[in-house]
Amino acid sequence: MISAHGMGGGSDLPISASSAVVGGSAALTISFAVLLLAWRTPCLEGAGRQVRALPPLPPLTRLVDATATRASLRLLGLFVLAFSVWAALAGQDDVSSNPVFGIFYVLLWVGLVPASLFLGPVIKAVSPARSIAFALSTALRLDPRVGRWRLPAWVGLWPAALGLFAFVWTELVSPDGTALATVTTWLFGYLVVTVAGGVAFGATWFERADPFEVYSNLLAHLSPWRRNANGAIELVAPLRNLAGMPVRPGLLAVTSVLLGSTAFDSFSGSTAWLQFTQSTSANVTVVETFLLVGVCVLVGAAFWLATVLPSRTARVPAREMPGRLAHSMVPIIVGYMVAHYLTLLVESGQQTLIQASDPLGTGLNLFGTANHEVNIWLSLHPTFLATVKVIAIVTGHVLGVIAAHDRAIGLLPSRDHSTAQLPLLLVMVAYTFTGLYLLFGL
Incomplete structure (x- = not known):
């Protein structure tokens, strides 16, 4: 269940896979040319904002911030954690019957993508680690928002990058x-580290070190919801929301792990790689x-090279440019996640919910x-599935x-708008090119 991602092959496309690769690359190039003009x-x-947010939504803000909503x-989150612990300790060590695997690999990892895109930072709202840390901090007479110590700014999102890598590994x-x-x-270690860090450093630890919360918050910046300076929820264009993402050390590392691991997953499932792993005498895990x-x-x-080397005339130090532009990788990550894990989420997600009734x-x-x-409708319609995957990857890019161009023209002098972005x-x-190549196994 977990390894079957429902990948539609190149033969499932209404056009040839090579045409999809070339067409996707051409669409990206043409889009860039149009943007330059x-x-x-x-x-x-x-100062050049032209996409205005709609007026705040006080009723929605009151509903989301209500004590009953937050407590629920x-x-x-605590119920799902307790249920998972019960199933893990008392259930069978069998992927086909125990829902823990689906909860961990499908609903949590893949499901947080659409949940965060449509609802905002959902992991922050339901995180059982936050709840446990809050209870422990209160018992120790610490402010749960501040903790005992202050987390240094240079730490940034690096702990989350390491946590994400540990998960994908x-x-x-x-x-x-x-x-x-x-x-x-893995889950026990995750809870120990996040809860202990939450008690020590307060809410800042979860925002910068919890791999699932950082990932969810990253995606939430591409949602149509955000809070204004007064804390009120407002409806906003997703790309404008994305432009407001805070720039922190380690942001590029987080996006690189997310994008790189998806590319690795595609490659490791290819026929050539499977043949290599079956014939080699080397330790496959190490390789x-x-x-x-x-x-x-x-x-x-x-x-990093594409953003730092041509940026010597930028209005900020060249070393800051990769972090300033790293937010532009979020739509690409979403496109790859949709293309790579859509079938897994829909079909294995259903299987997990079925298993949950008899854990x-x-x-x-x-x-x-x-x-x-x-319901395996997606698997029974490979042409539709393959088309959706191509559209997802190209749209994400x-x-x-667009996100990178809008940020770059604000940081670069006008004479370098085209050359520095090439x-x-x-x-x-x-x-x-690589994403479509791997996706359709050319």
Whole structure:
């Protein structure tokens, strides 16, 4: 269930896979050319704002901020945690029957993508680690918002990047990734680190170190919801919301892990790689670990070079440019996640909900879903699925180019608007080409 991502092959496209690759790269290049001619001042941020947020929504703000709403969401998070612990300790070590695997790899990891895009920072609202840390801080007479110490600013999002890498390594490389002991140990370690950090450093720790919360917050900046300076919820254009993402150390590392791990997942499922792993005498786990690290580093290094080297005339130090432009990778990440994990979320997500009614495999029907069957409509319509995947990747890259261009023209002198952005365009075209190439197994 976990490894079957429902990848539509190149033969499933209404056009040839090579045409999709070339067409996607061309669409990105044409979009950039149009932006250079028609988009000459920042429209998403700064003094040139042209996309206005709608008036705040006081009723929605009151509903979201209500004590009953917040308490209900916290209880939901704690219930899911308690349910998962119960299933992990008393259930069978079997992917086909125990819902813990689906909760961990599907609903939490993949499900937070649409949830954060449509609802905002959902992990922050339901996080059981936050709830436990709040209770411990209160018992220790500490302010849960501040903690005992202040987290240094230079730490940035680096702890979250490491946590995300630990997750994707467990999912994609670990030979025991579908063993109940592995998942249980990972979750226990995650809770210990996040709760202890929350008590020590307060809410700042969760915002910068919790891998799931950081990922959710990243995606929430592409949602249509945000809070204004007064804390009121307002409806806003997603790209303008994205432009308001705080720039912190480690942001590029986070996006590189997210994008690189998805590319690695595609490559590691290719026929050529499977043949290599079955024929080599080397330790496959070690080889794949180095490959995963290498892909993530390559993604980040290419972006860093494309943004720092041509930026000597920028209005900020060149070393800051990669972080300033890293937000443009978020739409690309979303495009890859949709393309790569759509079937997994829809079909394995259903399977997880079915398993949840009988977590111990003893014939229970706790939620009335035990007798349901998985709807595999997506798998039965490969042409539709393949088309959606191509559209998702190309759309994500086009939105990424728009976000990067809007930020770049505010940081670069007008004479360098085109030349300084060309390296980044080439990198994004390479991302598009490689993503479609891996996705359809050319």
